Amino acid sequence: MPVHGKVDVHSLDPRRLAPIIGEDRLAALMLAAAELRRAVDGRRIVNVNSTATGGGVAEMLTTLLGYSRGLGIDVDWLVISGDPDFFAITKRLHNGLYGSPGDGGELGAAERAHYDLVTEQNLERLRRTVRPGRSCGRTSRPHTRMCSREPCSPRTGSIARRCT
Numbered sequence: 717m718p719v720h721g722k723v724d725v726h727s728l729d730p731r732r733l734a735p736i737i738g739e740d741r742l743a744a745l746m747l748a749a750a751e752l753r754r755a756v757d758g759r760r761i762v763n764v765n766s767t768a769t770g771g772g773v774a775e776m777l778t779t780l781l782g783y784s785r786g787l788g789i790d791v792d793w794l795v796i797s798g799d800p801d802f803f804a805i806t807k808r809l810h811n812g813l814y815g816s817p818g819d820g821g822e823l824g825a826a827e828r829a830h831y832d833l834v835t836e837q838n839l840e841r842l843r844r845t846v847r848p849g850r851s852c853g854r855t856s857r858p859h860t861r862m863c864s865r866e867p868c869s870p871r872t873g874s875i876a877r878r879c880t
Contacts, residue, residue: 728782
């Protein structure tokens with residue numbers, strides 16, 4: 717079960733927002749983006765989720781990452797994979813986070829073992845893409861930050877910790 721791969725995100729020019737948000741807010745956005753570029757100090761920000769289309773996360777990431785790129789922020793989007801059982805389990809986790817019983821299915825030891833297995837397979841493939849250690853002058857700085865966008869990918873934090 718490979719990581720599906722990188723989603724192609726097209727840069728969006730944030731100046732096109734001016735008629736909607738006004739010049740003052742656009743200027744504030746540009747300033748905030750400059751501050752973020754300084755804070756990430758050349759690092760890439762990788763967003764991880766389970767689908768490139770459909771659903772709220774995918775719809776938001778298309779626009780959010782497009783504007784991020786338009787603001788000069790180095791962002792990528794990776795999509796993980798899994799079998800139907802894995803996604804049924806993650807849907808139960810998602811529903812539980814919001815207080816809903818969802819399909820009422822189990823979240824016991826067998827589900828945990830399957831979740832861990834598929835997540836580890838995805839993590840192994842993500843480790844090849846998300847690597848720490850790039851020399852920046854006198855110090856060695858990581859070049860990737862990861863953002864897990866849903867219950868399907870929370871263990872990406874184990875990679876992110878190694879990359880920070």
